[in-house]
Amino acid sequence: MNPDLFNETVSRHLTAQLAQACPRAARPGLLVAVSGGADSTALLLAARHWATNTDSPLAAAHLHHGLRGVEADGDQEFCADLCRRLDVPLHTGHEDPRPLARERGKGLEEAARHLRRRFLAGVLASDDTLHAVATGHHRDDQAETVIMRLMRGTGPDGLAGIRPVAGHWLHPLLTVSRAEILAYLQAAGQSWRHDATNSDGANTRARLRRELLPVARGIFGPGVEAAAARLAELQDADRELLARWTDEALARCLRDEDLDVDTLTALEPALAARVLRIWLGTEDLERVHVEAVLKWLDTGISGTGLDLPDGRRLEREFDLLRRPRNATVPGRNASEYRILVRNEEITDDVSRDTDRPDDESTWSLVCPADVLQGRLRVRNWAEGDRMRPFGLDGTKKLSDLFREKKLPAKARPGLLVVEDDAGILWSVGVARAERTRLLPTTGSAVSLRVVRRQASEVQRPGNKNP
Structure with missing residues (x-):
């Protein structure tokens, strides 16, 4: 494929998908997941073209799973060299999926995917300039996904395959084939890394590529992958209609x-x-x-x-x-968490208490900027802790609040609090202090998010250490 045409196609998809995923971001930034393989390498090159033309923030991230020895080390070195040459910051991390696979009784591939998504979500949350993650899934991946789900007995949602936009996850290469990606890299003179497990491995996707698809091409012709990907597009259009009906029905059911x-x-x-x-x-x-x-x-x-x-x-x-609100919270160590602070636009719903102790994705609080005093810190709660919750003239013990919320005793050691020099302003997932209330006279507001720290480092342009 002509490099200019490829770059323009991907840039157009990125612009449209970012507008859908981040409609309120005036200058949305993009995080590209890179493995060193052909797909992610091509995506990063095209994203660099998009970022240059739109003056948008761009970064990359690579997670080393430690499964393939020196080959995996070579993948990370390749990504580091590529990002240095393109002048793109690179976030790196190292997580072995084998313990998680044993703990959950799942396959190694699924565990690795879970860790990658968690790593990428953490990088995204830690950088205010980044708004979405782009991955290199392409049309052949889409076809394989649809075929695998069909064989497992999926429904309409499963047949829709990989969505172009799924929350803050973008897939701008879904209309591009693997052959077109390779042709683009060859025309651009760009090398890439080869992971033999993608074609020679024993996992389901590798066997489908190696054993099933050649038979399907022999029966249905060379366009079998394109036909399966077209099915996903048709199902996705139907899914949008079903989603609207579902949202309307859910609204009628909700109390x-x-x-x-x-x-x-x-x-x-x-x-x-x-x-x-x-x-x-x-x-x-x-x-x-x-x-x-x-x-x-x-x-x-x-x-x-x-x-x-x-x-x-x-x-x-x-x-x-x-759904019971008193789900058991795993033991947590506050040292594994950090606080992210950013300016927040005041809207009608930002002051609603939607955080829950058992769901880290809900840990967000919006409060007046001028109520914060001194240094913010997160820690585990301790016996004797007190705060002034909404609507009270005086303070109350956190242990009493936990009992009122019907949080079991075995869940409480993992509960966190956020405090500043004036005391506790947020029992995370449980209650917020009266001083964090947004009033009609509130001038400016900030959002506080408690997020899990990532075992990653950031490579900046010019830094030769990967």
Whole structure:
């Protein structure tokens, strides 16, 4: 493929996808996930072209899994050299997926993917100039994903494959084939790294490429990958319509954060299933589990509960379906967390308490900028800690707040607090101090986010140490 045409195509996709993922960002910055392989190398080159033309922030990130010895070391060195030459900052980290694979009973490939996404999300959260992550998934990857999901018995959402935009995750190469990527790199005179496990490995995707796709091409012709990718595009268009219907049905069912049982069970079963998945925040709820929930709601009575996979539990209280708010919080060490502070625009919903102790993605608080005094710090709570919660004239012990919130004793050692020189201003996921209240007279506001520290370092242009 002509390098100029490739760069313009990817730049156009990046601009459109960033506008969809970050509509409020005036100058959205991009983090590119790089492995050293052909796909991510081509993406970084094209993204560099986009960043130069739009004067937008650009950085790259590489996670070393320690699985392939000197070959993996070579991948990281390649990424470091490439980023130095392109004058792009590189974030690096090192995490072995084998312990996680053993702990979860999952495959090594899935565990590595989980660690990469966590690493990239951490880098994104730590840099105010970056707004989205772009990965090098292309049309052939899309086709393979659709075929694998089809063989496993997926539904319409699964057949939609990899979304071009999924939250803050962008996939600007989905319309480009692997052959076009290789042709682009060759025309640009750019080398890349080769991971033999992508084609010679025993994982499902490698075997599909090596064994199944050649047979499919022999039966259906050389356009089999393009046809599978086209199916994903068609399903994605249908999925948008289904998503709108689901959002409308969910709005009818919601009662604050709970679901009205009568409204939910009156829906068509397929629509009720989609509502449940969205409400629970997971696409992994299988058909058998959905049917079990609906049957339980038809026959169950108030005060009963139902356990779902991964430790999730639902409870029925009269006509409401609820997710227990007292989920056990794993033990946490405050030294593994840091506070990110950024200026925040004051809107109608920024002061709503939506953070939960068991969900680190919700740990965000917006408060007046002028109430912060001295240095901010995060620590584990301790017996005797006190704060002044919303609506109280005096202070209250945190232990009393925890009891009121029905947080079990075994969950409390992992709870964190944020404090400044004036005392505790936030019991993370539990309560905020009265002084953090946003008032009509509030001039400027800041957001505080507590995020997990990453075992990564940042390579800046000109630094020769990878």
